[in-house]
């Protein structure tokens with residue numbers, strides 16, 4: 086099967102043909118201006134990943150990479166049918182939901198002596214053990230539990246077979262190229278193959294593979310094995326939160342028909358035309374915000390800021406969405422159940 090378009094080209098192809106979703110250039114510029122002060126702060130820096138998030142690994146060693154790999158293998162579909170009835174995980178006195186509930190459950194398992202980050206364990210872990218590890222404080226389980234079990238067994242088996250059971254070996258095979266690591270991950274691990282079709286073209290957003298590369302760069306703080314020369318080629322991660330926050334900021338516009346559908350909470354299937362338009366336009370929108378922000382920084386300080394890339398913008402916007410949950414209540418997120426984001 087021929088190669089799909091890579092993420093950035095996929096996004097441009099979709100954005101140029103999209104009918105129900107559009108990027109709003111004025112709001113793109115306004116969002117870049119909103120982000121400008123953050124550009125010189127702690128948030129838009131690679132060490133923010135650890136400093137700003139207490140559940141992320143404290144070290145930058147092989148165990149931390151194993152943590153990143155198993156978390157990003159499961160980093161999908163946390164949204165609840167009803168907002169008020171959702172999976173919650175308490176850990177060290179705090180209660181977490183969504184993606185953070187996943188991280189809290191992994192850390193809780195490790196504290197309980199369950200080697201959930203070891204490929205030799207999760208390659209053969211049973212469904213009951215997975216249910217126990219990711220158990221919720223409420224009667225609402227984490228979504229897609231059977232899929233989580235299946236992708237754990239699959240990823241663990243492949244990591245043992247091809248990389249001696251250690252994701253560090255996979256990273257080292259990429260020879261400090263983010264694109265090589267991205268390709269190695271999607272070629273080796275089927276659950277990371279976030280590829281679909283749009284107007285007769287195969288398009289790839291590779292959301293979990295790209296965030297895995299980004300989190301690898303972040304946990305290693307861009308040093309040593311994580312010193313990727315081409316890290317700026319990684320795009321934002323086309324999930325269900327970023328479109329919501331971009332719509333909240335006005336940078337993404339939905340047609341009345343699509344907005345009505347989303348407000349009714351209608352499900353979109355993975356690969357639906359409108360689902361691909363939402364993801365493609367969101368990805369393209371962040372690329373434009375980044376270009377705009379780099380221009381503003383250059384004008385303001387006269388020198389280009391080599392650090393700002395789509396990964397750091399994505400992390401910032403994702404955290405922003407977390408911190409502005411209340412303000413964003415009126416803006417729907419699209420509901421797709423899948424293992425890709």
Ligand SMILES: Nc1nc2c(c(CN[C@H]3C=C[C@H](O)[C@@H]3O)cn2[C@@H]2O[C@H](COP(=O)(O)O)[C@@H](O)[C@H]2O)c(=O)[nH]1
Nearest residue numbers: 134160161162163183184322324325326327400403426
């Ligand atoms: N675009 C993008 N999507 C991201 C992330 C993250 C967390 N990653 C980093 C962020 C901080 C840490 O440092 C992690 O490294 C999770 N997600 C996605 O969001 C959804 C979960 O949302 P909610 O239901 O609200 O928890 C789900 O699709 C999940 O896959 C990100 O950063 N960017």
